[in-house]
Amino acid sequence: MGVTCVYSYPVPDGKSGQAVVEILQRQIELLGALRSGHFCVDCDTFQSILQTSINVQPKTVYILHNSEQPASCFAITDTSLCLTADTLFDGLMHQLKNYYQQRKNAKMEAKGQRYELGDFILKVGSASLAGSFKGIIVEVEYCPCMVAVDCWGLMKELLQSVVGSVADQPPPILKNRQDELYSPSITVSQYLDIFNNFRKLSATNQIGR
Amino acid sequence: METESKLKSTLDQIEHINQAIRHTQRLRTHVCQIFRDIGDGLGEAAKSEEEQQAQERQKVLLGSLRSSLETVGHDIGELDKVGQTLVPVSPSANCDHVSLDPILDRTPLYSQVNTSYKRTNKMHEFASLAANILSQNALKRSPHQHPAGGKRVKRHMNTASMVPQAVVDQLVATLDRQHQDMRITVSRPLGSCAVMQMVLGRVLKAQVVLRGLVIEWVKVKGINEEFSTENGKVDIWSKSRYEVFQKISDHAAAAMLHYYAPFMPDIGIRSFTLWLQGYSNLFSAPCHKCGKYLQNAMPPTWRDLRNRDPYHDGCRQ
Ligand SMILES: [Zn+2]
Numbered sequence: 440m441g442v443t444c445v446y447s448y449p450v451p452d453g454k455s456g457q458a459v460v461e462i463l464q465r466q467i468e469l470l471g472a473l474r475s476g477h478f479c480v481d482c483d484t485f486q487s488i489l490q491t492s493i494n495v496q497p498k499t500v501y502i503l504h505n506s507e508q509p510a511s512c513f514a515i516t517d518t519s520l521c522l523t524a525d526t527l528f529d530g531l532m533h534q535l536k537n538y539y540q541q542r543k544n545a546k547m548e549a550k551g552q553r554y555e556l557g558d559f560i561l562k563v564g565s566a567s568l569a570g571s572f573k574g575i576i577v578e579v580e581y582c583p584c585m586v587a588v589d590c591w592g593l594m595k596e597l598l599q600s601v602v603g604s605v606a607d608q609p610p611p612i613l614k615n616r617q618d619e620l621y622s623p624s625i626t627v628s629q630y631l632d633i634f635n636n637f638r639k640l641s642a643t644n645q646i647g648r
Numbered sequence: 649m650e651t652e653s654k655l656k657s658t659l660d661q662i663e664h665i666n667q668a669i670r671h672t673q674r675l676r677t678h679v680c681q682i683f684r685d686i687g688d689g690l691g692e693a694a695k696s697e698e699e700q701q702a703q704e705r706q707k708v709l710l711g712s713l714r715s716s717l718e719t720v721g722h723d724i725g726e727l728d729k730v731g732q733t734l735v736p737v738s739p740s741a742n743c744d745h746v747s748l749d750p751i752l753d754r755t756p757l758y759s760q761v762n763t764s765y766k767r768t769n770k771m772h773e774f775a776s777l778a779a780n781i782l783s784q785n786a787l788k789r790s791p792h793q794h795p796a797g798g799k800r801v802k803r804h805m806n807t808a809s810m811v812p813q814a815v816v817d818q819l820v821a822t823l824d825r826q827h828q829d830m831r832i833t834v835s836r837p838l839g840s841c842a843v844m845q846m847v848l849g850r851v852l853k854a855q856v857v858l859r860g861l862v863i864e865w866v867k868v869k870g871i872n873e874e875f876s877t878e879n880g881k882v883d884i885w886s887k888s889r890y891e892v893f894q895k896i897s898d899h900a901a902a903a904m905l906h907y908y909a910p911f912m913p914d915i916g917i918r919s920f921t922l923w924l925q926g927y928s929n930l931f932s933a934p935c936h937k938c939g940k941y942l943q944n945a946m947p948p949t950w951r952d953l954r955n956r957d958p959y960h961d962g963c964r965q
Contacts, residue, residue, distance in 0.1 A: 440872070471945070557945030558890045583870045583890040583931075586850045590931035593941035620850065 441582040445629040472556035587617035675723040809860035861913035926956030937963040
């Protein structure tokens with residue numbers, strides 16, 4: 440486990456998401472990376488039911504799982520506080536259904552191909568909201584390094600050979616925490632950030648229609 | 649082509665020699681004739697015959713004598729001429745014909761001798777080159793390897809590998825103080841031999857096994873890896889799970905040999921530690937030669953032994 444950058448890759452007009460994913464995959468294979476299975480990151484949304492007053496917004500908790508840490512469960516509040524627990528926490532959330540209720544049709548998932556290249560792990564996949572395609576996700580992890588500010592130069596060099604100018608800057612979540620010792624919770628926070636952007640986009644699109 | 653002309657000149661030579669022999673024989677006959685004529689002389693004829701007759705005979709004798717002398721003179725001139733064309737025979741001339749000898753030609757001896765001569769020559773040349781190179785790199789680290797006569801060296805080796813524990817502890821404490829970004833601790837899980845644990849910033853961990861003040865073994869791992877087995881024992885054998893640190897372990901082993909100084913053992917550890925500290929920018933410094941961060945998905949894993957400049961494994965000189 441090391442420093443990880445997660446980006447959403449824009450789909451150009453007139454191209455299908457699947458076609459763009461295939462182009463990115465070919466790009467990664469040209470670098471010499473080897474396929475090593477699949478990856479999956481999923482996110483459920485829970486909302487508080489009890490409200491002390493009408494003006495107070497309901498509280499939200501996101502529960503995420505990452506196939507890279509299969510025995511862990513990540514809970515992130517809307518104040519971006521992150522709790523890392525083992526998977527028993529899922530059961531606990533269901534016990535709390537009088538306080539927190541799972542939002543229907545809000546499950547987001549990122550799924551795709553996983554690659555290994557030396558000490559790098561690369562992932563390319565598509566993100567979906569309740570089963571419908573929302574965008575493309577590219578993740579690059581450099582396992583030996585634990586401090587983002589140290590290895591940003593070399594990660595940028597690798598990222599730009601795959602996604603080009605999309606990786607001009609570190610992902611915003613990482614940028615704020617690049618001097619910390621890296622932990623898997625930063626990775627899931629980046630996923631949640633991207634998922635929330637996709638949600639907002641699809642919400643404005645629906646209003647636009 | 650060459651042998652043909654050689655053969656021709658040899659035949660000419662033989663012809664000249666024959667001519668010279670013939671001329672000599674003729675000269676000899678003519679000279680003999682003259683002496684015989686003179687020996688016969690006028691003799692009895694002069695006593696019995698008339699004065700006039702005797703005078704005539706004398707005239708004839710003198711005439712033949714004169715012509716004989718003329719022939720001898722001519723013969724000498726002829727022999728002289730032939731003699732000048734004769735060349736002295738060089739003693740090596742016969743060796744030239746050895747390779748022409750039909751029996752020797754059929755045996756492969758000549759070419760075999762030629763090949764083995766070349767091989768011996770080449771072997772000699774390589775052996776002297778190897779000896780030259782080996783003498784420049786004295787990497788003998790064990791006192792038992794020294795030949796007899798290296799007594800002085802032997803004593804120094806022993807002092808380097810047999811120092812009191814307190815000296816080692818003190819040196820490690822000094823190194824720990826000198827290098828701000830390095831945490832160096834010492835433990836003795838293997839008896840008297842010290843094991844140094846070095847933690848360099850947030851980049852890497854290294855484990856160095858010492859015998860006295862001589863570095864015996866180096867392993868480098870990532871900052872999130874451990875140098876102990878599951879039951880808490882020190883593990884000096886396992887390698888890092890990351891390719892970068894496996895490579896750096898190899899480089900560190902090379903550096904440990906490079907900095908080895910049997911006469912001033914603490915210098916070896918000091919300079920090795922300083923060199924290892926050069927890895928503090930392992931992930932953040934581009935290669936000094938090509939200016940890039942990555943080569944074959946690896947950062948610059950080599951640090952120059954003199955100035956600690958970062959290089960890719962493929963870019964170092
Ligand atoms: Zn280079």
